[in-house]
Amino acid sequence: MECVFGLVGDGFAIVAADTSAVHSILVHKNNEDKIMVLDSHKLIAASGEPGDRVQFTEYVQKNVSLYQFRNGIPLTTAAAANFTRGELATALRKNPYSVNILMAGYDKEAGASLYYIDYIATLHKVDKGAFGYGSYFSLSTMDRHYRSDMSVEEAIELVDKCILEIRSRLVIAPPNFVIKIVDKDGAREHAWRQSVQDVTTASL
């Protein structure tokens, strides 16, 4: 089951997601990037139905770019989160998207922020959030160790604690995770945590 979680630290926000693409009992690939870079200072970590996940996050990304082209300034994280919630809410009673989203961003005035957006378009600004079966472990671990002024190193330590908890306690635990960070210098990939790498016949 897909695990996505994230937290806000001192001037940055971190999100982590598992990287397995699963279809019933088969793992298609284990390096699927589920955290999309929305623009220079925003990240969307999405989990849910694979088709909806890719289509919907790309739709949001294109609309966020369009706003920037039309108006010459980028959207704030709050505005992008509310736009995303609006799209999910409009589609909810017609053609619902089954995507859960954690949107992390950095704005000069507001600092770093994290938004929890449910698949039924519940929006809430949070300090820490998680989706999936992994949330039962990662939220509790974050509740125990989280402080609002964590440094990047402390936050990565906490993320690693959560990944360890998920790997050891979730029955079908995803083997690999990707961690991305957003701060005043932008949104970027921070690290991968891999315990299983893609094996090709050539390497055997």
Next chain:
Amino acid sequence: MSIFEYNGSAVVAMVGKNCFAIASDRRLGVQLQTIATDFQRISKIHDRVFIGLSGLATDVQTLYQRLVFRHKLYQLREERDMKPETFASLVSAILYEKRFGPYLCQPVIAGLGEDDKPFICTMDSIGAKELAKDFVVSGTASESLYGACEAMYKPDMEAEELFETISQALLSSVDRDCLSGWGGHVYVVTPTEIKERILKGRMD
């Protein structure tokens, strides 16, 4: 589990002497899991009308946005604020529009009408208004709230006593409901001021 119990909520409003109080819990949950402990369920429409929405959080947010929009239009056209009775009729009409695909919320409306006479009412998810002279309740803790309010309420309370009464009624009721709680948010509104207070209750 009913869809009305998906997020968990408790809202109550009480009438006092030329004042009213409206209170809600602060939990945002997804069934058994708590996502946030600072969710806003009560919103100010204008200085003399408040609405508390219980039920599915996504519809709470959508409905609130629609109502604020309609009230702002009203203010532009009529150059005055809506009376609470009028606002209640507006909410009822908007809910009944969706009679065969309703917003899954139960609103509680509280306001000061002409001559500073307090007005409270509640309605079901399709807009059936229920006026009351003393108190109205809604949410997953509504049955406990009915009991607590019936026992603690007396007519013509001043603002301070009203605050104490509604707080005790709210906290004791949500303590018996696993889906609501994590503190309380109370607004006590008199003709001259709006007092907003956060209650610390059992944080479970």
